[in-house]
Amino acid sequence: MIRQKRSYAKEASFDLLKIRRFGHYLSGMIMPNVSVFITWGIITTLIQYFQGPLQQSFIEMDQLMIQFLLPVLIAYTGGRLIEKRAGVVAAIAVIGMLVDSEDPQILGAMVIGPLTGWNVFLFDKYIFPKVKAGYEMLVRNFSAGIIGMLLGYLSLVIIGPFIARVTQQISLLVGWLIQRNLLLLTNIFIEPLKVLFLNNTLNHGILTPLGIEQTEAAGTSLLFLIETNPGPGLGVLLAFILFSRKELKASASGAFMIHLIGGIHEIYFPFVLLNTRLFAAVILSGMSGTLIFELFQVGLKAPASPGSIVTILANTPQEMLLGVACGIAVSTLVSFLLAALVIRKNQAKKEISEKVTKVTEIRxxxxxxxxxxxxxxxxxxxxxxxxxxxxxxxxxxxxxxxxxxxxxxxxxxxxxxxxxxxxxxxxxxxxxxxxxxxxxxxxxxxxxxxxxxxxxxKIPEAIGEKLPYQKVVFLYADGVRGSQTMAMQAFRNLAEKHHVRVDIEKQPLEQLITDQRNLYIVTEAFAAKNVLPECPLLVVGHLIATNKYEKLLRGDLSDVSNS
Missing domain, CATH: 3.40.50.2300 (Response regulator)
Incomplete structure (x- = not known):
């Protein structure tokens, strides 16, 4: 094939490709766990309808889900996206981040998951191939434990504190903007931090205390509306209901009512994380809502908790109802229009990619x-x-x-x-x-x-294509077949390493019906003890610790004989 010259356009699009891959990883970590977010949202909404010990049990269940279950699941999914066995290792590593954290470590889990997957991938690529045959399972298990322990310690002493420090500094910046009446600019930071599950830190740590001070002086405060405005989330969910794939429409429909009536904003965060372009939609939506609130000079009499449309309207003075409703409606419309553009464009690309099937490098x-x-x-x-x-x-x-x-x-x-x-x-x-x-x-x-x-x-033929055997059969006698089972796995691992497809099985010598198309493998001790029929035979000193399998899979048949 003629190699094309690299164009400047391709080089310029490299960074964009990396951004898209990053967005794909975010989506891949969140999408499988959307149902858990919705379950958590339903539980949070229903807590207020219970009393006594049952309510306390639901509160504890709610806290365990958001503080532990969701971070562990997201870390597991993120690790598994890169390397299959890294999922469990990532679940171990993220625990270090959860030890001293008061906020849900969803962001931390989205960092530690892929980081763990990458470390396990590097281990399997550079170190695992050097492991001697027979020790694979031992090395896999111990390496998973050691990598998980080291990354757990790293997340405890470095990653977790670093994320907490960055969050604290951004929160201070938001407070500084509020004190200088630059409310529009606060949405640039508040909306992304909300989606990363830091909404409670912003609301209860900054906006609510400052809002209470303003309420004591003026009777109402706009600050109570900045974070609790349901418009950005409602618009995103509505766009998913109308324009997304079937499986997402059902989830978005349930989330819409939970967000609108129940006031659980966290329910829409996973939908934003499915496509990083939606961050722009919620930021501009939040800014438009805040602008309308400022133009109408409206505010709430008290914090709206939870951020339900019912709670917001209940805390709004009657003369300000129109302004608050307009602000929520405008922010919903802006969010919906921008999210619809993103989702429809994304859907169109997926449909095209499904129609054009690439067959390059099919193995x-x-x-x-x-x-x-x-x-x-x-x-x-x-x-x-x-x-x-x-x-x-x-x-x-x-x-x-x-x-x-x-x-x-x-x-x-x-x-x-x-x-x-x-x-x-x-x-x-x-x-x-x-x-x-x-x-x-x-x-x-x-x-x-x-x-x-x-x-x-001109794809080169896979190594081992010339292996002239239909099956590789490990023989055993008298019902003793433990070593043969381990040898089958070792041979299978080597075959995968050399990209050789071969059927492997074990058979008892007592019931053997030989087939000249098959290759039979036995040990020297087995061959000396038993009478073997005439057939293609590979005799090894040890069923696992031998280099004859490597030679065979490379096409070297010098060790094969007909007994």
Missing amino acids: KILFACDAGMGSSAMGASIMRRQLEESGVSIPVDYTSIYRVQDDPHLLLITQNELKHLAEIQAPHAQIVTIGNFLDRTEYTKVVAMLTDEQENE
Whole structure:
């Protein structure tokens, strides 16, 4: 393929690409946990309707969810986005940040999650390949514990205090702006900090005390409206209800009423975090609302807690109801219009990307149905034959849709009705949906694309393609098969490392029916003790601690013999 010259446009777009990736990580951490935010919001809303010990229990449950459950889940999700096993490690690491914190450490969790994932990724890339065969599980478990402990200590003594210090300084800046009557500028800081779950710190630490002072002098205070204005959140949620994907519409609808009537502002924060451009929408919305409040010279008689439309109107003097209502309405409209533009533009890009399927660097084709056996197995067989006839050397396999693992180099073929589930299971895979796995014509376009890609790109054959065996079989006798099980896993790990697809299993010698297409592996002690049939045989000194597997997977068959 002719290599194109790098243009200045591509170089200029590099930073934009990084920003988009950052936004993708934010969305990936928040989206799977939206239901937990909504559950927490419902509990918070219902607390006021209970009394006595039951109310106290709900209050404790509410605090545990926002202080511990949500940060742990977000850190877990953020770590897992980068490296699968890093999720648990990130959940360990974030605990250090929660020890002395009074505020919900949602922001801290969004930092420590990807940081942990990156550290685990580096460990697995540079250190884990040097581990001797047989020690993989031990090293994985201990490395997870050690990395989690070190990052937990780091979050306790450095990351957590740093975030707290930055928050404190921004809060002081907001107070300084208020004292100089620069209320419009306060929204530039207040709205993003709200979305990062620092709303209570701003409201109860700065706005409420200053507002009470103003109320004692003038009877009302506009400061009670700056943070509690529901307009920015209502507009964002309304835009999601009208223009987002189906699964988000349902969540946004429930969140809308909780936010409007219940006054739980935190319920809309995850929706803003799904797309970083929405920060601009809530900032401009907050500024427009504050501007209207200033023009009408309105305020509240007392703090509105919770920030419900009911509480706000109840604390508004009758002569100021029109001004307060106009401020909320204008900020809702501004937020809605800007959020709608962002969401619709984002949806359009997703639709285009779904229609244009890239086949560059596809290393595996996977057929997935509900059960992972019947129709997907037959579809994989048909595709495998068509690829062989076309000279395309890409491994084809089948599985249940529930067992699919995400891989950007995976071409996932599934049924139309399973498309949504496939996108959840493998968001980075290249997905093709078809109506009938047994219809050969469905595969024609896919094979044509793959054929063109291999002709244009000249993708080199995977190491081990010349391995002339259908299966690798580990033999055991007298029911003793513990070492064989461990050896299968070690061999499988090496095969994945060398990008070799091979079926591996174990069989009892007593029931063995030899197949010359298979390779059988035994130890020297096993071969000396038992009479082995004539078949392709690899004899090793130790089933796990041997270098013969590496040679075999590189295409060196010198150690294979026919007994």
